[in-house]
Amino acid sequence: MSQGKPNPRGRPPSKAARSRALAAAVQILMEEGFGRLTIDAVAIRSGVGKPTIYRNWANASELTMAALMESLPATTPQATGSLAETLEHQITAIVTAFATTRGRQIGLALATADRDSEMTRAFRNRVILSGREVGRGIITEAAKAGEIAAPEDIEVVLDMIYAPLFYRLLVGHLPLDQPFARALVTKGLRLLGQVR
Amino acid sequence: MSQGKPNPRGRPPSKAARSRALAAAVQILMEEGFGRLTIDAVAIRSGVGKPTIYRNWANASELTMAALMESLPATTPQATGSLAETLEHQITAIVTAFATTRGRQIGLALATADRDSEMTRAFRNRVILSGREVGRGIITEAAKAGEIAAPEDIEVVLDMIYAPLFYRLLVGHLPLDQPFARALVTKGLRLLGQVR
DNA sequence: AGTTTTTATTTACGTTACGTATCGTAATTA
């Protein structure tokens, strides 16, 4: 590594401006929705100049993802209990989170995003895949505890449990509700060798 | 019902203009990609006027979906064989189809589309859900033939098999390839009570 | 044949958002 900060010369970037812009973006997202979240709107509402916004985020899509990440609820503390209980608790929480309008916004943001940007990767990991990772933890713990055998093809199993949530959210062919969450868990457990 | 076509008075809508516009849209989609498919571009390339285009499709997003449907490969004829063979054949075909760039375009179109328009519904059924419906057919046939028991929660099972394809396509966290297709079928069969 | 109706094409327009450039000012270091 180099010596980090040799000497920052001129006026430092304003943390305040950055956070005012981000806060305005989150507000717009909540109050007016995805379609209204434009750089101009954020500039006007926050009082931060457009060039400053562009100095902080590469484009509108990245600002949107930043705002979405900002507006996420804190991750649910992991419940303790049987594999079935824990899993159902988590899936149910995801269904609840997706039930809001934010669900569609997330899908839209992901689809629109520039595939291989740093921001997109972060968004994907923290928003889309975080639930799936929690699920991985729950399952591997259950395996360690001897509740189930060590699953093979864990990635495929995880996809089969978590993808349908995203699928129903985006495609909307069938409801994304509690009964669905329960059925998903039941079937998922069967994949893990546990019949309930 | 009324008497259908009493007498269409003035100049009839030009089928030619419509299909020229659609063809141009498909071309642009193939050659330049989703982002370049704009009404202006289609008008210029096809020689069809913008108002005429708007008379045929409500907006740019609908034209895009129409073009995507137009450019779809003919549906694979259903192979005959065991449940496992038939299912694997079909899933593999979907993976192949999704592997092209068109895969991403489909996801983008769906995410961007106006949720409850006629066109969106058609697009969803013919592009996103058609594979899933073929799967339903394969499974119910196998059940009728006594190869498996009649599955309960068929909708959930279908989602668990078909959603992961879409998920990997859009999220891109893991490859959408043949090994994945095979693993998916194996796990799917287990859900259907068949172990191989 | 002439009138009416409807569409096609052309052209222009107003709107919105993007992303950038310019400018004078403010904040910080040397």
Added chain:
DNA sequence: TAATTACGATACGTAACGTAAATAAAAACT
């Protein structure tokens, strides 16, 4: 105090949207 860098304001050029107005063409009615 000078140099440097970011700030806010403003204006700009570009692109695409979707609509309007005007003229020409194609068909049905009389």
